[in-house]
Amino acid sequence: MKHSIKAPAKINLTLDVLHKREDGYHEVEMIMTTIDLADRIELTTLKEDLISIESSGGFVPSDSRNLAYQAADLLRNKFGRKDGIHIFIDKQIPVSAGLAGGSSDAAATLKGLNQLWHLNLTTKELADIGAEIGSDVSFCVYGGTALAKGRGEIIRQIPAPPPCWIVLAKPTLGVSTADVYRQLNLDGVAHPQTEIMINAIEQKDYNLISNTLGNVLESVTLQQYPEVNHIKEQMDRLGADGVLMSGSGPTVFGLTLHESRAQRIYNGLRGFCNEVYMVRMLGEPE
Template structure:
């Protein structure tokens, strides 16, 4: 038996840190959505009870350190399933990029195995399991547009962004999320993005207001560590993106662009400065994940 799942990349339209918690994590409030850049997860039943994993990318672990592998193991523990599976990850989302590629792979594995093993679990139940794997996994289980609170696992669905194009550009150097949060000082944040303004803009399908409401409190921290991020943001503005922001803890910078023709021009202009550049559609809703 065999099934496939799409694992879309996420971007943060807003990211705010409210306070540092006693457990060392931060209470966050974010508006997250998805874009039309996918990894593909192929799941094949195998004899025995082993979990096997391989990937098209040598940049991701291909053993129990991979979040997709962890998702399969935890799902088996929760449900008592003793079936074997081979997981193949066709990697298109840049690694260590602030786009939740690993989390989305794990979420897609949960959805796919739920179908392959005929478990009958709801998305809510899969999201609860996903919270044990990583903070972004519950959001990626739904792959819609949502306000994410807590560490990112408390979700409130909201309307998807209006149709537009997104240019993604990832600098060569990866970023450690732990390092970025370790340097964040909540009491020194100069400007907090407004979640309510962003939600209002999404409800009105007002792209200009969406762009005006974007903000990420981690951006100054990451930019202080990696000057390439700020240079890339400046270039994207210069080449004509309507709104530009770093996603997550970085280093990927994204630009909102109303029209495909302009998005492609920006991509061509950025290729001299950055190898990993993509023009993709804004997604924002979970589409049929079964691949032909």
């Protein structure tokens, strides 16, 4: 039996870190939304009692380091399944980019196996299982647009932002999320205005959304990687209405209402950045 499911990327419209918790994680408050850039996960049942991973993209682990593998392994153990599963990842989301590609693959695997194995788990139950895998997996199970709190696993869905174009640019470098959080100093950092962003989204106020983008992790990543700051400056110069780094980086995105301007930003960035994408805001659950 086979089952295929999309795994969309996300961007952070806001990312705030409130404090470090006693369990070692950071207390976060962030608004995320899905975009029209997605991996596709194909699940195939196997007679053998094993999990196998195959990917169309490089730099994707094919063992237990892969979050989709961890998702399948977790479900098998929780429900005593002996079914083998082959997971093929058609990789379109850049790796280690701050776009939750691995987390979205894990969430899609959970949702796909829930259907394939007739487990009848609710979205919340799947999201709770996803929280055991990684901080962004719970959001990716829900999809759409949401406020995420705690370490990212407490999800409150909110309406979709108004539709717009998004240009993404990822420099050829990888950023360790753990390292960024380790070096984060919250003294004197400018915190995003989360409630204003929620109101802007609910009112479909595109200009206010563009002007309220904020990410405290930029204070670390932009300092360590001047290339990321250079991309931000270029996007701004080329006419994006709002520009922000997603997650811990290094991907930067720019918002615009007009396809022609998105195309101009895309073309302008292609000169010095290999991985550039021009996509639409999704904002609604699949």
